[in-house]
Amino acid sequence: DSTLLEDVKARIRDVQDFPKPGILFKDVTPVLADPHLFGRVVNAMAAPFRGRHITKVVGVEARGFLLGAPIALALHAGFAPARKPGKLPWHTVTERYALEYGDDGLQLHEDAVARGDRVLIVDDLLATGGTADATAKLVTKLGGEVVGYSVLISLDFLPGRERLGREKVCALISY
Ligand code: PRP
Ligand code: MG
Known part of the structure; x- marks a missing residue:
């Protein structure tokens, strides 16, 4: 509404x-x-993905956890955290990505996503898309399919939405 x-x-x-x-x-x-x-907000961010057979929500450290976990419950999907390197205790897959200055990385547990999982990636904000793109690469490495991205805020003067694929991104608010 x-x-x-x-x-x-x-x-x-x-x-x-x-x-x-x-x-x-x-x-x-x-x-x-x-x-x-x-x-x-949780309901509205989940809504475009209802009926899309999402099996797993991946939330991106740190603010993506806050929205990703309740969205997973709303979609009756499991939740997996994508974390900064060195934070996850079990075997991981890693993706490095460029930041404005320097670089950073993200990891998923290797059993966080299974082949055939239909995955929704959740974060609070989409800017350059580097974070979300790295998360998508992790999901793909594990054999999951990235169905889409749900973000609270998209900064549409930056190239994130184009980079991820315009049709895959749902943002509640755009600036
Ligand atoms: C912010 C935001 C997104 C990311 C978006 O996270 O929460 O995760 O940047 O930027 P991008 O589209 O250019 O990659 P930040 O790195 O500040 O970390 P935090 O969520 O742990 O605070
Ligand atoms: Mg973040």
Whole structure:
């Protein structure tokens, strides 16, 4: 519903120069703090993927965990965390990706996704798409199929949406 978008936009807090100068940080914690709004957001982010036979939701560390886990429950799917290197205890697959400065990586447990799994990737925000693309590569390495991406916010002045495939990305809010 259109009022949901207005309600969420009103609760996203813009923080100037965080985590470094020149970055305008979109803080979603006020959305999560409101139980009614949080529920509506989870429902709306899950909705486009209902009936798509999602078997696994992969949430990306750290803020993707907060939305990914309840979306997995809403879709009656399992949940798997994609974590920064060195955080997962079991055998992992790793994907490195470029950041604006330097590089970073993500890992999945090798049994987090099985061949034939239909996977939804969830994060709070899509910017360059580097994080989501690395997550998709991990899923593919394990034989899963990336059905789509659900994000709360897409920064459409950056190339993330194009990079992942326009038709695969659902964003509640675009800037
Ligand atoms: C932010 C955001 C996304 C990613 C998007 O995470 O939560 O995961 O950046 O950027 P991209 O599309 O350019 O890859 P961040 O790296 O700040 O880590 P955090 O979620 O652990 O705070
Ligand atoms: Mg993140």
